[in-house]
Amino acid sequence: MISIKNVNKWYGSFQVLTDCSTEVKKGEVVVVCGPSGSGKSTLIKCVNALEPFQQGDIVVDNTSIADPRTNLPKLRSRVGMVFQHFELFPHLSISENLTIAQVKVLGRSKDEAIEKGLKLLDRVGLLAHANKHPGQLSGGQQQRVAIARALAMDPVVMLFDEPTSALDPEMVNEVLDVMVQLAQEGMTMMCVTHEMGFARKVADRVIFMDAGQIVEDCPKQAFFGDVSQRSERAQQFLAKILQH
Amino acid sequence: MNYNWDWAIFFKPTGIGSEIYLDWFITGLGWTIAIAIVGWIIALALGSLLGVMRTVPNRWIAGAATAYVEIFRNVPLLVQLFLWYFLVPDLLPEPLQIWFKQDLNPATSAYLSVVVCLGLFTAARVCEQVRTGIQALPAGQTAAAYAMGFRLPQIYSNVLLPQAYRIIIPPLTSEFLNIFKNSSVASLIGLMELLAQTKQTAEFSANLFEAFTLATLIYFTLNMGLMLLMRAVEKKVAVPGLIAVGGK
Ligand SMILES: Nc1ncnc2c1ncn2[C@@H]1O[C@H](COP(=O)(O)OP(=O)(O)OP(=O)(O)O)[C@@H](O)[C@H]1O
Ligand SMILES: [Mg+2]
Numbered sequence: 001m002i003s004i005k006n007v008n009k010w011y012g013s014f015q016v017l018t019d020c021s022t023e024v025k026k027g028e029v030v031v032v033c034g035p036s037g038s039g040k041s042t043l044i045k046c047v048n049a050l051e052p053f054q055q056g057d058i059v060v061d062n063t064s065i066a067d068p069r070t071n072l073p074k075l076r077s078r079v080g081m082v083f084q085h086f087e088l089f090p091h092l093s094i095s096e097n098l099t100i101a102q103v104k105v106l107g108r109s110k111d112e113a114i115e116k117g118l119k120l121l122d123r124v125g126l127l128a129h130a131n132k133h134p135g136q137l138s139g140g141q142q143q144r145v146a147i148a149r150a151l152a153m154d155p156v157v158m159l160f161d162e163p164t165s166a167l168d169p170e171m172v173n174e175v176l177d178v179m180v181q182l183a184q185e186g187m188t189m190m191c192v193t194h195e196m197g198f199a200r201k202v203a204d205r206v207i208f209m210d211a212g213q214i215v216e217d218c219p220k221q222a223f224f225g226d227v228s229q230r231s232e233r234a235q236q237f238l239a240k241i242l243q244h
Numbered sequence: 245m246n247y248n249w250d251w252a253i254f255f256k257p258t259g260i261g262s263e264i265y266l267d268w269f270i271t272g273l274g275w276t277i278a279i280a281i282v283g284w285i286i287a288l289a290l291g292s293l294l295g296v297m298r299t300v301p302n303r304w305i306a307g308a309a310t311a312y313v314e315i316f317r318n319v320p321l322l323v324q325l326f327l328w329y330f331l332v333p334d335l336l337p338e339p340l341q342i343w344f345k346q347d348l349n350p351a352t353s354a355y356l357s358v359v360v361c362l363g364l365f366t367a368a369r370v371c372e373q374v375r376t377g378i379q380a381l382p383a384g385q386t387a388a389a390y391a392m393g394f395r396l397p398q399i400y401s402n403v404l405l406p407q408a409y410r411i412i413i414p415p416l417t418s419e420f421l422n423i424f425k426n427s428s429v430a431s432l433i434g435l436m437e438l439l440a441q442t443k444q445t446a447e448f449s450a451n452l453f454e455a456f457t458l459a460t461l462i463y464f465t466l467n468m469g470l471m472l473l474m475r476a477v478e479k480k481v482a483v484p485g486l487i488a489v490g491g492k
Contacts, residue, residue: 050391083388087384091407
């Protein structure tokens with residue numbers, strides 16, 4: 001579904017991504033972790049062409065991002081993305097947040113979009129809040145709306161960039177529950193997260209990045225199994241985050 | 245001070261036609277409003293376009309808008325007015341020149357000059373407000389809109405501008421008030437707007453204090469009215485659950 005091939009990216013002379021390659025198959029859940037500044041966000045943003053890269057290619061559902069003929073807005077509309085700070089549109093109501101792109105990007109009718117939006121809102125347990133505005137919801141609720149908003153576009157894959165790291169601890173689980181359910185339903189997912197509980201529960205593979213490189217890319221069992229098999233940097237990282 | 249206030253002056257005949265002095269003030273107020281409203285429409289439309297241009301990811305487009313702002317903000321308003329009234333018509337093609345200088349009624353040609361002048365001058369200021377409003381929004385808003393498949397023009401019209409305008413209502417209000425005050429420059433090219441009518445009344449009637457007191461009251465009432473109007477607009481478009489747009 002996603003195939004990342006030897007991607008290199010620079011900010012000026014600073015190389016953020018070095019020769020990154022990996023695959024995410026249909027229905028697979030891949031967790032990306034690594035220290036701050038290692039390039040996780042940058043990599044995941046390259047997957048829906050929010051960030052350009054200078055070398056290599058990424059193919060999403062048979063569409064090459066490096067190909068200049070690719071219709072990037074169309075590609076992006078098929079890739080759902082959830083951000084650390086939710087990024088709901090604060091001036092629109094929850095139901096408008098759920099429908100605006102369905103109508104303006106996919107060309108669906110208003111009725112169709114509302115029906116779909118409300119169904120997904122119900123699914124994340126927030127149907128009662130349809131007419132509120134994002135500022136009237138808690139962080140956890142906003143993030144669940146953001147997930148519903150992405151799903152409303154019928155994405156072939158979902159990208160998450162630290163979806164729970166801006167949340168108060170008591171709200172983390174309500175968001176993770178939605179993500180776990182999604183994973184169990186067979187959604188293809190690429191998640192940047194340090195929630196190792198989530199990784200243990202639903203990930204198929206774990207990628208560990210450091211200094212712009214993919215240092216580890218292995219099945220979950222191996223990643224959490226015999227730690228001595230992991231690279232030194234991964235061991236240090238795991239030791240640090242598993243303490244919490 | 246031993247001054248005999250005579251408020252009845254406004255109801256006395258001017259000696260020109262059958263007008264009383266109050267009629268002059270009403271005519272003047274009419275011109276002032278006509279200048280300010282049309283100038284404001286130009287300023288808001290052009291200023292918004294320029295504000296957007298200054299924030300788009302294209303150096304040439306942004307540079308052109310920046311150059312506009314630098315020129316129109318830094319040349320004094322009066323100089324700009326004289327350029328629009330005396331110089332620019334001479335640069336027009338022959339038929340347009342004749343139309344502007346001979347066919348048009350002198351008040352109309354002065355009106356056109358002052359409206360264009362104030363519109364373009366205020367546009368530079370509106371541009372800066374719009375730019376500030378857009379730049380105050382978190383970059384994540386643009387990223388989220390792109391991620392949903394929106395194109396740049398849709399992102400501006402659906403996501404960025406609706407939020408930016410809400411943030412900048414207070415500074416826009418003060419630009420709106422400024423254009424009413426600045427409209428008095430029209431008196432310098434002979435357009436009989438409120439200030440010009442006030443001066444004329446003072447000269448004709450010798451009731452200088454009454455004339456300027458009334459003018460002050462009219463400007464003040466206009467300002468208060470506009471301020472209340474903009475407050476109502478601000479309240480109407482306020483987003484529930486948000487004190488200030490901007491986010492984390
Ligand atoms: N627009 C930019 N210009 C220059 N450097 C950037 C830019 N964006 C990110 N970087 C740099 O690229 C590197 C990778 O950033 P990235 O945001 O991908 O890291 P991350 O792994 O997501 O970190 P975090 O866990 O803090 O989110 C960092 O060193 C960062 O400073
Ligand atoms: Mg990041």
